Amino acid sequence: MAAVGTMAAMGPLPAMGALPPLPTLGVPGVPELKPLTRYEAMRLGPGWSHSCHAMLYAPNPGMLFGRIPLRYAVLMQMRFDGLLGFPGGFVDRRYWSLEDGLNRVLGLGLGCVRLTEADYLCSHLTEGPHRVVAHFYARQLTLEELHTIEISAVHSRDHGMEVMGMVRVPLYTQKDRMGGLPNFLANSFVGTAKFQLLFALKILNMVPEEKLAEAVAATQRPKKAAIDHGGGAAGHHHHKAGNELGRAGNELGERAEHPGMVHVGAEQHLVGLEGQGLGEAEALEQHVGLGADAMAEQAVAEGME
Amino acid sequence: MAAVGTMAAMGPLPAMGALPPLPTLGVPGVPELKPLTRYEAMRLGPGWSHSCHAMLYAPNPGMLFGRIPLRYAVLMQMRFDGLLGFPGGFVDRRYWSLEDGLNRVLGLGLGCVRLTEADYLCSHLTEGPHRVVAHFYARQLTLEELHTIEISAVHSRDHGMEVMGMVRVPLYTQKDRMGGLPNFLANSFVGTAKFQLLFALKILNMVPEEKLAEAVAATQRPKKAAIDHGGGAAGHHHHKAGNELGRAGNELGERAEHPGMVHVGAEQHLVGLEGQGLGEAEALEQHVGLGADAMAEQAVAEGME
Numbered sequence: 060m061a062a063v064g065t066m067a068a069m070g071p072l073p074a075m076g077a078l079p080p081l082p083t084l085g086v087p088g089v090p091e092l093k094p095l096t097r098y099e100a101m102r103l104g105p106g107w108s109h110s111c112h113a114m115l116y117a118p119n120p121g122m123l124f125g126r127i128p129l130r131y132a133v134l135m136q137m138r139f140d141g142l143l144g145f146p147g148g149f150v151d152r153r154y155w156s157l158e159d160g161l162n163r164v165l166g167l168g169l170g171c172v173r174l175t176e177a178d179y180l181c182s183h184l185t186e187g188p189h190r191v192v193a194h195f196y197a198r199q200l201t202l203e204e205l206h207t208i209e210i211s212a213v214h215s216r217d218h219g220m221e222v223m224g225m226v227r228v229p230l231y232t233q234k235d236r237m238g239g240l241p242n243f244l245a246n247s248f249v250g251t252a253k254f255q256l257l258f259a260l261k262i263l264n265m266v267p268e269e270k271l272a273e274a275v276a277a278t279q280r281p282k283k284a285a286i287d288h289g290g291g292a293a294g295h296h297h298h299k300a301g302n303e304l305g306r307a308g309n310e311l312g313e314r315a316e317h318p319g320m321v322h323v324g325a326e327q328h329l330v331g332l333e334g335q336g337l338g339e340a341e342a343l344e345q346h347v348g349l350g351a352d353a354m355a356e357q358a359v360a361e362g363m364e
Numbered sequence: 365m366a367a368v369g370t371m372a373a374m375g376p377l378p379a380m381g382a383l384p385p386l387p388t389l390g391v392p393g394v395p396e397l398k399p400l401t402r403y404e405a406m407r408l409g410p411g412w413s414h415s416c417h418a419m420l421y422a423p424n425p426g427m428l429f430g431r432i433p434l435r436y437a438v439l440m441q442m443r444f445d446g447l448l449g450f451p452g453g454f455v456d457r458r459y460w461s462l463e464d465g466l467n468r469v470l471g472l473g474l475g476c477v478r479l480t481e482a483d484y485l486c487s488h489l490t491e492g493p494h495r496v497v498a499h500f501y502a503r504q505l506t507l508e509e510l511h512t513i514e515i516s517a518v519h520s521r522d523h524g525m526e527v528m529g530m531v532r533v534p535l536y537t538q539k540d541r542m543g544g545l546p547n548f549l550a551n552s553f554v555g556t557a558k559f560q561l562l563f564a565l566k567i568l569n570m571v572p573e574e575k576l577a578e579a580v581a582a583t584q585r586p587k588k589a590a591i592d593h594g595g596g597a598a599g600h601h602h603h604k605a606g607n608e609l610g611r612a613g614n615e616l617g618e619r620a621e622h623p624g625m626v627h628v629g630a631e632q633h634l635v636g637l638e639g640q641g642l643g644e645a646e647a648l649e650q651h652v653g654l655g656a657d658a659m660a661e662q663a664v665a666e667g668m669e
Binding site: 246 | 424426428434437442444445446447448511514515518519523524525526528529530531532533534538542543544545546547548549550551552
C-alpha cells in the first residue's frame with residue numbers, strides 16, 4: 060500500500076518508450092535529440108549515465124558599435140580539447156543528486172553559483188550499448204553576477220587546464236549575415252553542446268526561431284565550396300565571400316550610418332574588402348574585424364580628446 | 365648628399381618586387397601569404413594599410429591530466445563577430461609608428477603590455493585595389509604575466525563588446541588525433557589569424573612542423589563527409605568518427621595508464637563512445653570531454669578527502 064501511495068504521489072507512469080509531447084528544436088541541419096521528461100529520466104536504470112550542463116546567461120542592455128543590441132550575455136567555454144562547450148560534466152547518481160553533482164563540477168571553475176531543480180530545462184537521451192542522458196539547466200543572472208563568474212573562472216584552478224577560457228556567445232547577426240551567431244555556430248562544439256545552445260535560445264525566447272534557422276543555414280552554405288576549392292577552410296571562406304560580397308555596399312552603408320564611424324569605418328571597410336591576404340573571402344570576414352579595429356581607433360581618439 | 369647618406373644608413377634597396385628568401389609556412393591546405401621584410405613594408409606607399417596583431421605566449425610547465433605537457437600558453441580572443449583572432453588592429457601610420465599604434469589598441473583590452481620592434485616577427489602583404497600589409501608580433505611572457513593579462517582582459521571595457529573572451533590555444537594533440545590543436549584549428553578564424561598562428565608556432569619552434577601539418581590535415585579530412593551526409597556539422601563529425609573509431613581502444617588504454625583515471629575515465633570513456641545523442645561521431649568528441657568530466661569528478665573526490 061505504501062508503495063502504491065508513493066506511486067500515486069509520483070503521478071501515473073508513462074508507457075515505456077512513449078515520449079510525451081515535449082518541444083523539439085526543429086532547426087533544419089541540426090539533428091534532433093530524443094527529449095524525455097525529468098520524471099522519465101529518473102526512472103532510467105543504472106545502465107544509463109547522466110550528464111548535467113548549464114547555460115548561465117544575463118540580460119545585456121549593451122549595444123555593439125552603439126547600434127547592435129547585445130540582448131543577452133551567454134557563457135560557454137573553450138575546452139582543453141579545442142571544442143566549445145557548456146560548464147558541467149557527468150554526475151554519478153550513486154552518490155549525488157543531479158543538482159549536487161552539477162554544482163560540484165561548476166564549483167571547481169565558476170566559484171559560488173548553485174543551480175537547483177528550478178533551473179532544470181530539459182533532458183535528451185541517446186540509445187546504444189552504452190547509454191547517456193544529457194540534462195541541461197539554464198539560470199538567468201544579472202550581468203554583474205555573470206561578470207563575477209567570468210572573473211572567478213579566470214582565477215580558478217581549472218583555468219588553462221580543462222578550461223582554456225570562458226567566452227560569451229554573440230546572439231546577433233550582422234548585416235553581412237555571417238558576423239555574430241552564424242560565425243560562432245561554425246566553430247567546433249563538443250557532443251550535445253551546439254544542440255543544447257540552440258534549444259535553450261529557442262525555448263527561452265532569446266533568439267527568434269527563424270533567426271536560429273538562418274544562422275545554422277549560413278554555416279552550412281560553405282560546405283559545398285570546401286570541395287570545389289579543395290582547400291578546406293579556404294574554400295569554405297571563399298564560398299562565404301560569394302554569398303556575402305553583394306552585401307559590401309550594404310555593410311558600408313551600415314557603417315556610414317554610424318556616427319564617428321564614417322571616416323575610419325568606411326575607409327578601413329574598403330581596405331578590408333580586398334585585403335588580408337587570403338583572398339576576398341577572408342577579407343570579407345576581416346572587414347567585420349575592421350569594424351572592431353575602427354572602433355578601437357575611435358576609442359583611442361576619444362581617449363585622446 | 366644628406367639623402368644619400370640617409371639611404372646608406374638604411375642599407376641597400378632591394379630590387380622592387382623581389383622578395384628576399386623569407387621563411388614560408390609550408391603547411392599543406394593553408395594558403396601561403398607573400399612575406400616581405402619590415403624594411404620593404406615601411407617603403408610601401410600611402411595606398412597601403414597596415415595591420416598589427418600580437419601573439420602573447422608563455423612557457424607553461426603544466427601537465428593536462430597529469431600526463432599531457434601544455435608546453436606554452438598562447439593567447440587568442442573570441443571576437444564580437446564569432447571568429448577567433450589575435451589582439452591588435454589597424455594602425456594609421458599618419459600618426460603612429462606600428463608599435464605605438466599596436467600598443468594603443470592592446471592597451472584598450474589587455475592592460476599594460478607594451479610591445480617593441482624587438483617583438484616584431486613578420487609581415488605579409490596582399491595585393492589588390494585596396495592593399496593591406498599584415499604585421500605580426502610575438503612576445504614571450506612569464507605564465508604569471510600572461511595570467512595577469514587574462515585578468516586585465518576580463519575587467520576591460522572591451523570585454524563583452526569587441527572581445528567576447530580570451531582563450532588559450534591547445535598546442536598538444538590527444539591520442540584520438542583530434543583533441544587539442546586539430547579541433548582548435550577547425551574553429552572559425554578571422555582573416556590572417558590562422559595563418560599567423562601556424563606561422564608563429566613554426567618559426568618560434570613551439571610546435572614541430574610535422575605536428576602542425578598533421579593537425580591541419582585532421583581538420584580537412586571531414587570536409588568530404590559534410591557532403592556525403594548532407595547534415596553539415598553532423599556529417600563533418602560523423603566522418604571524424606569514421607577516422608577515429610579505430611582509436612577508441614587506444615584512447616581507453618591511454619586513460620587506463622593514467623593513475624586515478626582508470627575507473628572514472630575508462631568507464632565514462634566507454635559511455636562516451638555511444639552516448640551524447642548526436643551519434644558515434646559527437647560521442648567520440650564527447651569522450652574527450654569525458655576526460656575532463658572524469659578529472660572533475662577526481663578533483664571533487666580529492667577535495668572531499
